[in-house]
Amino acid sequence: MFRMVEHIVALRMGTEIDNLMIRCNSGDPPLFKRGSLDLVEALESAGTVEVDRPVQFWTVSERVSVGLPNGSFLTFEPCEGAPRITVDCAIDFPTAIGKQRIKFPLIYEHFRRGAEARTNSSFAKMLYAKSIGRIVADVRNLGYNMENILVASKWGYVNEPKLMHDGKSLEAVWHRSVLDLLAAIALLEEGRFAGHITSYRAGHFLDCYAMRLLYKKGLLKPMVV
Numbered sequence: 001m002f003r004m005v006e007h008i009v010a011l012r013m014g015t016e017i018d019n020l021m022i023r024c025n026s027g028d029p030p031l032f033k034r035g036s037l038d039l040v041e042a043l044e045s046a047g048t049v050e051v052d053r054p055v056q057f058w059t060v061s062e063r064v065s066v067g068l069p070n071g072s073f074l075t076f077e078p079c080e081g082a083p084r085i086t087v088d089c090a091i092d093f094p095t096a097i098g099k100q101r102i103k104f105p106l107i108y109e110h111f112r113r114g115a116e117a118r119t120n121s122s123f124a125k126m127l128y129a130k131s132i133g134r135i136v137a138d139v140r141n142l143g144y145n146m147e148n149i150l151v152a153s154k155w156g157y158v159n160e161p162k163l164m165h166d167g168k169s170l171e172a173v174w175h176r177s178v179l180d181l182l183a184a185i186a187l188l189e190e191g192r193f194a195g196h197i198t199s200y201r202a203g204h205f206l207d208c209y210a211m212r213l214l215y216k217k218g219l220l221k222p223m224v225v
Contacts, residue, residue, distance in 0.1 A: 005029060006183035006204070007036045007119075013085070013182040013192070014111025015043055018055065031148040036179055037116040056191035057083040057223040064219055066210040072201035074210045076219075083194035083223055085185070089177035090200045095122065095152040100173035106182070114178030116162060117171045120150040123158050150175075180204065187211050194223060 008022060008029060032038045059079040067073035090101040097120060104110045121129075121144060129144040150171050151158035161169030177199065184207030185193050214220050 007179045008039060009186045010179045010183035011036065011039060011043065011115075012186040013106065014108065014115065014178065015040065016108070016192075017043065017048060018192075019051075031119065031143050033118075033147045035116045035118050035175065037112070040112055040115050054225075057194045057225055058188060058191050058220050059083075059193065059195045059223050060214065060219050061221045062219070064214065066206065066213055068206055070201070072203070072206055073198075074200075074202050074206055075198040076210075076214070077196040077198075079194035079196075079223065083192070083225055085182075085194060086196045087177050087181070088196070088198045089173055089181060091173050091176050092201050093120075093152070093172065095154050096156045097152050097169075097172045100168075100170055102170060102173050102177060104177075111178055111182075113163070114174035117175035117179065118148060118150045118162070119175060120152055120172045123151050123153055126151055181207060184208055184211050188220075191222075 011017065012020075057079070060076045061078065063075065063077050065073055065075040085106040086104070087106060088101075088103045090099070091097070092099045126144045126146075126149065146159045150161055150169075152172075157169070161171050163169060163171040163174050181197065181199050181202070184204070185197070187208070188211075
């Protein structure tokens, strides 16, 4: 069973590749020093083949919001016009990461930029994963180090952050929106999602819970393109 696959699954949304087989020789895929940018470049190098088959797009039949008691929520809004995804993502961490927000249409250039963003972690969690965590099944294969994750304390970054904008790192919110949120959207059984997605302080649990509810409540409908 593979874990930590969301950073790979997300490529389905950002690269518009619908048919791909991935083989892995370990229980978990590795964390790279450049987020998932190495995988994006590998796909660019390999090239793609266009098939003579239309893509099925899906959107929500109405505005849908799913939230948790801690104030986090996800909102899905129907697509209007040509099929595309737009994202409004905000995070709020009690560390140097703080409050961050980005809004963007999902185009390849934006996905490629965000794909470099690394997972963020506290220094204590990194030390735990590299020591005692080696005997714990859930974390023994995390492989955290000072190069493949962004380490933040309450007062500052422990290592060098990436994806700077106006003197502030947006690496954490890029990672959340491009490699975590879009991975959940990629869980569509077939086709691609279209619409506007708002994410506030959400995480993996809420992402997957929301996708299950969209199916369970019959809130997804095919688009006629």
